[in-house]
Amino acid sequence: MSLPRTASAVIIGGGVVGCSIAYHLARRGQHDVVVLERETVGSGTTSKAAGGIRVQFPSETEIRFSLESIRVFERFREEFGVDPGYRKIGYLYLLSEERHLREFEKRIALQRTLGADVRVLTPADAQKLVPALRVDDLIAAVWGPQDGMAGPAEVTNGFARRARDLGATIVEGVAATALERSNGQVTGVKTSQGAVSTPIVVNAAGPAAARVGRLAGLELPVHPRRRHIFFTEPFPEIPGPVPLTSDVTSGFYFRKEMEQVLLSPGDVEDIGDDANVPMDWGKVEELVPKAIHRLPIIERARIAGGWAGLRPLTPDDHAIIGWAPGVAGFFLAVGFGGHGFQHSPATGRYVAEWLLDGQPSLDLAFFAPERFTRSP
Ligand SMILES: Cc1cc2nc3c(=O)[nH]c(=O)nc-3n(C[C@H](O)[C@H](O)[C@H](O)COP(=O)(O)OP(=O)(O)OC[C@H]3O[C@@H](n4cnc5c(N)ncnc54)[C@H](O)[C@@H]3O)c2cc1C
Structure with missing residues (x-):
């Protein structure tokens, strides 16, 4: 061209x-x-x-952005003739600190006013959604069934x-x-x-x-900041689909991708570059304790690969x-x-x-x- x-x-x-x-x-x-x-x-x-898509944002404008975008993802196939792989797997935030719960409660009130479906769950109810979770140190979870993912x-x-x-x-x-x-x-x-x-x-x-x-x-x-995502070999011990589940205190999050589990340590790192993003395999050491703490059964899984990318952050x-x-x-x-x-x-x-x-x-x-x- x-x-x-x-x-x-x-x-x-x-x-x-x-x-x-x-x-x-x-x-x-x-x-x-x-x-x-x-x-x-x-x-x-x-x-x-x-590929995560959530309505759970803190500001009215961003929540409205999410609601508008979700409407587009829902009819993407008709409008664009492409299957975007959109699935409403939900987002599940795990909270172990009172201050986080208070922040989430404030946001949830706003999200609901704007028509979003977001609910506070007990740790036991969170475990019903993801049975492999360790929940004894949680005080609550926040569940957005409207949330999801696409390619x-x-x-x-x-x-x-x-x-x-x-x-x-x-x-x-x-x-x-x-x-x-x-x-x-x-x-x-x-x-x-x-x-x-x-x-x-x-x-x-x-x-x-x-x-x-x-x-x-x-x-x-x-400011570009590096973040890693790792994936396991096929791991049927955690059957899918599971929500995109995020441990707010540690930053660790995971979801299933077909038979594999995607896992991120939630790292935020300045590598002084805005284009080239080398993988740092040392980040597995940051990931593993966070992952095993929240998802003890994952100890049996093997990491098969991963990637790193830059998130363009503002102050x-x-x-x-x-x-x-x-x-x-x-x-x-x-x-x-x-x-x-x-x-x-x-x-x-x-x-x-x-x-x-x-x-x-x-x-x-x-x-x-x-x-x-x-x-x-
Ligand atoms: C590990 C990780 C996980 C993420 N997970 C999610 C998620 O679950 N959900 C979500 O919504 N977002 C997620 N993001 C964030 C998301 O990837 C970015 O916010 C989004 O892709 C930004 O899109 P963009 O088009 O602005 O940037 P880009 O995709 O980087 O596009 C910018 C383009 O500009 C080109 N370019 C740069 N300079 C020039 C130039 N001088 N001339 C011509 N071309 C140029 C580049 O080559 C590039 O292709 C994640 C990011 C990372 C790193």
Whole structure:
């Protein structure tokens, strides 16, 4: 696919976020959109996601994002002609500290007001959902039966394919290398294969968002942090399906993937890179005691493999969505941390509305880039 020389908008990053934005723009009639992807579509941190989808967020805007995204996942197959592997396995949070329970109770009240189904369970009831759990040190659990999972690759490819069907151009192996500006307004993007002139550039570069922000002279507080996921050999001793189960105190979480168990130590590590993510097998030592503590039977399982990826975190753990302060025509859809996959359908919809209608139909002030630049 050759690179067009002009576009109504150029999106930097062909991950799940960039492809969703391209699809939603094209669906709304903006056909001449270009997505620049330096590697291949979906090969960035999207390929490392665990696929979890939950309504259990702390803020109204994020809960509304989840509810909107869940509606899309539910009808994904019809809209995109791809089975995204969507299953409502639920999310189960395990709580052993009073302060965590109080925080969750506050969120649950908000989640329920907005129509989400979230319930506090006793430890014994949590064990009915996952019999292999150790629960004697828990004070409660929080269960979201609406929550679930889907395949990040399937979803990204669904967005990309439909975006292309509708006229969008998604080019692979092409990196954005500079922004062109005139009088403070974006006028184009320089790439490894020539320039594209455009009045709008969207930064959807995932863990590389800060690097792309620097092309416009911005210091975006998006910090890539490494996280590992390991998987066992087939382990029928924990029969599936099980909810995505998260031990809030230790950070350990797990779910089943076919016959295998996926396990994460919940690690958060700065490795000083926004693209290359080596595995650290030493993390198995961090994982094993957390896993055996919560799931004693897992001692009998063997680790068969694993991977590591970067979660693009912001200082307050919420995404940054909006026009970049001081650079007209530069839009930010970055900093999605550990929830960019599940919020990609809503992100695409509301960003497209913002770019085409002048404002989104949902107030996105909560994600405002200015919150990190305003004086306190
Ligand atoms: C271990 C792990 C587990 C996770 N689990 C979940 C989960 O259960 N649920 C969930 O919702 N999220 C999860 N996430 C988070 C999720 O993966 C991310 O939030 C999401 O994938 C971000 O998507 P993106 O499109 O912004 O980034 P990316 O997928 O990284 O896409 C950005 C793209 O931009 C490209 N790019 C960068 N710079 C340039 C440039 N200069 N020119 C051209 N292209 C460029 C990159 O190659 C990349 O493909 C997890 C993440 C990790 C690491």
